[in-house]
Amino acid sequence: MLQRVFRQLTFLLLLASSVAQADMTIEVVGVGSQQYPIAILPFQNEQLDRQSVTPVIASDLNTSGVFKVLNFNDPSLQAYTPAALNYAALQAGGAQYAVIGQMLNEGGQVLVKFWLIDVASKQELIAFEKRGSPNQLRRISHQIADMIYAKITGKPGAFASRIAYVLKNGKSYQLQVADADGYGAQTVLKSRMPIMSPKWSPDGGKLAYVSFELEKPVVYVHELATGKRWTAANFKGSNSAPAWSPDGRQLAVVLTKDGGSQIFLVNVDGSNPRRVSQGGEINTEPTFTTDGQSILFTSDRGGSPQIYRSSLNGGNAERLTFSGAYNASAKVSPDGKYMTYITRDNGYRVAVMDLNTRRSNTLTSSTMDDSPSFAPNGAMILYETDIGRRGTLAIVSSDGKVKQRLKSPNGEVRQPAWGPMLR
Amino acid sequence: MKKIALSIMMAALLGACSTTPPAAIVDPAAGNAGKDANSSEIKTVDTSKTSGKSMYPELTDPSNVLSQRRVYFDYDSYVVRPDFNEMVQAHAKFLLSHKDVKIILQGNTDNRGTAEYNLALGQKRAEAVNSMLKALGVPAGQIEAVSFGEERPLENGDTDEAWSRNRRADIVYSGEQSQ
Numbered sequence: 001m002l003q004r005v006f007r008q009l010t011f012l013l014l015l016a017s018s019v020a021q022a023d024m025t026i027e028v029v030g031v032g033s034q035q036y037p038i039a040i041l042p043f044q045n046e047q048l049d050r051q052s053v054t055p056v057i058a059s060d061l062n063t064s065g066v067f068k069v070l071n072f073n074d075p076s077l078q079a080y081t082p083a084a085l086n087y088a089a090l091q092a093g094g095a096q097y098a099v100i101g102q103m104l105n106e107g108g109q110v111l112v113k114f115w116l117i118d119v120a121s122k123q124e125l126i127a128f129e130k131r132g133s134p135n136q137l138r139r140i141s142h143q144i145a146d147m148i149y150a151k152i153t154g155k156p157g158a159f160a161s162r163i164a165y166v167l168k169n170g171k172s173y174q175l176q177v178a179d180a181d182g183y184g185a186q187t188v189l190k191s192r193m194p195i196m197s198p199k200w201s202p203d204g205g206k207l208a209y210v211s212f213e214l215e216k217p218v219v220y221v222h223e224l225a226t227g228k229r230w231t232a233a234n235f236k237g238s239n240s241a242p243a244w245s246p247d248g249r250q251l252a253v254v255l256t257k258d259g260g261s262q263i264f265l266v267n268v269d270g271s272n273p274r275r276v277s278q279g280g281e282i283n284t285e286p287t288f289t290t291d292g293q294s295i296l297f298t299s300d301r302g303g304s305p306q307i308y309r310s311s312l313n314g315g316n317a318e319r320l321t322f323s324g325a326y327n328a329s330a331k332v333s334p335d336g337k338y339m340t341y342i343t344r345d346n347g348y349r350v351a352v353m354d355l356n357t358r359r360s361n362t363l364t365s366s367t368m369d370d371s372p373s374f375a376p377n378g379a380m381i382l383y384e385t386d387i388g389r390r391g392t393l394a395i396v397s398s399d400g401k402v403k404q405r406l407k408s409p410n411g412e413v414r415q416p417a418w419g420p421m422l423r
Numbered sequence: 424m425k426k427i428a429l430s431i432m433m434a435a436l437l438g439a440c441s442t443t444p445p446a447a448i449v450d451p452a453a454g455n456a457g458k459d460a461n462s463s464e465i466k467t468v469d470t471s472k473t474s475g476k477s478m479y480p481e482l483t484d485p486s487n488v489l490s491q492r493r494v495y496f497d498y499d500s501y502v503v504r505p506d507f508n509e510m511v512q513a514h515a516k517f518l519l520s521h522k523d524v525k526i527i528l529q530g531n532t533d534n535r536g537t538a539e540y541n542l543a544l545g546q547k548r549a550e551a552v553n554s555m556l557k558a559l560g561v562p563a564g565q566i567e568a569v570s571f572g573e574e575r576p577l578e579n580g581d582t583d584e585a586w587s588r589n590r591r592a593d594i595v596y597s598g599e600q601s602q
Binding site: 177186187188189190191194196197212215216217222224225226227229236237238240241254256259261281282284285298305326328329342344348368370371389414415 | 465466467468469527529534535536537538539540542543544546547550567568569570571572574575579580581595600601
């Protein structure tokens with residue numbers, strides 16, 4: 001028994017050390033046409049906490065490509081309240097906005113206070129405080145960055161969200177979850193066989209994915225907090241490409257049990273499979289529309305892979321893509337107005353289509369892109385690309401202007417999925 | 424009693440060495456603490472396991488055609504090439520004389536295109552071998568056709584040679600671990 005405790009302990013320690021090494025870092029490759037100059041001054045008492053706040057806020061805003069974080073290192077400019085700010089110096093330094101704050105220790109909790117100031121008018125755009133334990137400071141930092149982003153750009157941020165992806169190292173596969181900035185990677189599943197297609201439940205608490213640990217593709221649902229998982233689809237043949245319904249109660253999956261690859265709906269516990277797709281030898285990559293009333297999917301029914309939309313019983317199938325001989329892997333934006341997908345256009349590239357006007361725009365110039373998914377605010381798209389023949393993650397803004405890479409220190413990183421906002 | 428004491432100790436130990444990643448945010452406004460669906464704590468599941476070994480030496484004897492397990496396909500093709508007829512026929516014969524033995528046919532593709540669509544394409548390669556075995560009289564109950572899509576290349580790289588090595592269907596006997 002005691003031995004078991006220590007084994008578990010050793011395992012956890014190993015896990016902890018691997019967490020520290022596995023962090024990805026964001027590299028900005030392209031920035032927006034407009035960048036808001038912002039000064040972020042260190043918060044009062046910040047250095048007392050092992051997890052500082054302002055570097056995380058600055059990194060979030062900087063890597064978004066729409067902010068230019070200015071350096072105000074001169075201690076004489078340091079201020080912890082709006083009244084104490086040296087507005088003339090800020091203006092002279094080109095700052096349009098300033099962020100200041102304080103951190104107060106309250107027993108075991110930390111109270112974070114911050115202000116967002118419009119420098120020219122000296123107006124307080126945000127005055128806010130939030131309480132949390134020290135190990136929640138990173139998430140609070142992302143939430144503060146989201147508030148600043150939303151106030152200034154008029155659109156919601158997505159810094160306080162998580163991503164899932166598959167890390168491949170030789171013959172070792174790990175399904176991992178990390179913060180949207182690549183920090184704090186944690187392993188959900190380890191296997192010597194491939195893992196693919198992680199998809200977030202709408203509440204962010206579970207992942208559906210495909211694992212080949214039984215020498216065949218089987219769809220699992222995995223509860224992140226408990227590690228509890230169950231089989232959602234294991235019929236004869238292949239079981240692949242899970243997609244959550246917006247209410248989190250059903251999955252669309254692709255089964256080959258009846259011949260060809262066909263889309264079915266199953267309940268999340270795997271019960272009650274019923275067929276959706278009719279016609280075509282291949283129907284796959286299902287994804288629900290935001291209203292839950294129809295699905296988008298890839299089908300070969302017209303002779304080449306193209307994206308279609310149909311009702312949940314497969315009726316009224318309508319082809320959405322006509323340009324090019326290969327269009328696949330569709331995902332609908334959170335507002336339901338756009339879809340992102342992969343189009344073959346001198347290589348496999350990320351594209352966006354306005355579902356209303358049907359106008360499309362290719363966003364990337366790489367050649368081996370895959371698995372695009374929208375950030376919960378719809379402003380960014382996370383996808384897999386190849387750099388030096390190595391799978392890696394990248395992010396592009398929905399207008400194609402801002403580009404980032406998530407650099408992993410080890411292994412290939414594939415099949416990303418951007419999860420919902422953390423509350 | 425001893426058990427309880429140990430589990431308390433274990434909980435304390437686990438608590439002591441837990442890493443920085445935060446639990447759910449405690450938002451005083453919401454007055455809500457503890458684990459919610461958004462909790463950041465994650466437990467790892469490890470599926471690694473040891474391999475089984477086949478009971479039939481002829482399946483792994485290099486001088487026996489049954490040790491050949493890979494059926495290669497031409498670009499964009501889902502038809503078994505004539506040069507693999509003899510090998511597939513040998514497997515059919517073995518399965519017909521060993522009714523209790525089962526196989527998994529694993530289709531594979533190169534890495535061009537999306538992973539999920541490639542999984543569906545790989546399925547077509549497994550089904551091509553499946554159809555041939557069935558035509559030779561092997562009962563459907565002895566065969567399962569599945570796909571690994573682009574997930575298990577024999578060769579990495581974006582060259583014609585690598586791609587042609589990856590366009591294949593592998594025959595795996597039950598109890599074996601595919602390579």
